Amino acid sequence: MLLFSVGGLKISASKIIKLRTVNESRKFHIRGIVYHGGFHFTSRIITDDGAVWFHDGQLGANCRYEKRLSDFSEIELNTCNERQMSLVIYAQD
Amino acid sequence: MEENIHKFTSFEYGSDESHTSLLTGNVPVPPQGLIWDGANYSCAYDAFFSILQHLWCQDPPHWTQQFSNVSPTLHGLANGFQLVSSHNITFEQLRDDVRHSLHNQYGNMFPYGKVGTSVMDLANKVVNNEELNASYQLECTNCQFIGDVLNDYLSPLIFNSSSGISSTKDQLRSTLVRRSRLFCPECLSQ
Numbered sequence: 290m291l292l293f294s295v296g297g298l299k300i301s302a303s304k305i306i307k308l309r310t311v312n313e314s315r316k317f318h319i320r321g322i323v324y325h326g327g328f329h330f331t332s333r334i335i336t337d338d339g340a341v342w343f344h345d346g347q348l349g350a351n352c353r354y355e356k357r358l359s360d361f362s363e364i365e366l367n368t369c370n371e372r373q374m375s376l377v378i379y380a381q382d
Numbered sequence: 383m384e385e386n387i388h389k390f391t392s393f394e395y396g397s398d399e400s401h402t403s404l405l406t407g408n409v410p411v412p413p414q415g416l417i418w419d420g421a422n423y424s425c426a427y428d429a430f431f432s433i434l435q436h437l438w439c440q441d442p443p444h445w446t447q448q449f450s451n452v453s454p455t456l457h458g459l460a461n462g463f464q465l466v467s468s469h470n471i472t473f474e475q476l477r478d479d480v481r482h483s484l485h486n487q488y489g490n491m492f493p494y495g496k497v498g499t500s501v502m503d504l505a506n507k508v509v510n511n512e513e514l515n516a517s518y519q520l521e522c523t524n525c526q527f528i529g530d531v532l533n534d535y536l537s538p539l540i541f542n543s544s545s546g547i548s549s550t551k552d553q554l555r556s557t558l559v560r561r562s563r564l565f566c567p568e569c570l571s572q
Contacts, residue, residue: 303551321433332429346418346428
């Protein structure tokens with residue numbers, strides 16, 4: 290698992306990060322993004338089959354389906370309901 | 383001129399699962415996130431833990447092992463996700479337990495009440511582990527000299543705001559490969 294602090298920076302979230310080590314190559318897929326704005330945090334949860342779900346604890350437990358990750362541009366992922374990307378989480382599959 | 387090259391040693395996940403195409407035709411089941419605690423503003427925990435819990439739910443044995451490898455707090459969270467999964471506690475109870483533990487250790491950083499918590503501080507503490515988990519080598523870009531492998535610590539939480547970084551991919555590259563000010567012992571270049 291890898292986490293990236295991107296709050297306050299002009300950094301976009303790569304959907305996949307390939308990491309070459311001495312002996313092998315690994316792929317990390319984006320699995321979640323935390324957004325901040327208006328004194329509140331929300332998140333996007335990205336499932337292993339590429340679905341993107343919006344979560345806001347103030348709206349309850351259920352997440353709202355948005356669309357497929359492949360239909361998001363990396364710039365679109367930078368914001369969510371006017372909140373800015375703050376933390377990006379990747380996992381190796 | 384030499385560069386520091388970090389090499390992961392403890393983020394080695396063995397799964398060969400490939401990505402499958404999405405949910406064609408079926409109505410997807412929504413992930414279950416945390417419900418906000420309006421008395422003790424919990425949104426930083428809600429946002430971060432909901433992502434971790436969904437990740438864990440996709441392959442509990444695998445992610446319990448991986449979380450346990452990362453840090454004691456993530457190990458505790460993985461055990462808690464198991465309790466939530468078997469309906470022994472609610473997800474909100476697990477959040478509150480972890481929050482309580484963090485508050486006891488770092489009261490100013492993780493307050494109660496209507497005071498904000500930094501999700502960066504939260505993520506940093508959740509993945510914190512002081513054990514050596516990586517290695518680095520000095521490599522001369524002039525004469526190809528390669529130094530000994532030395533143990534190092536690399537946090538899974540990448541902070542990097544160096545100039546020229548425009549993506550998380552760049553952030554990682556800039557963190558793993560860095561210029562050193564040391565002189566090469568072979569060709570004496572810097």
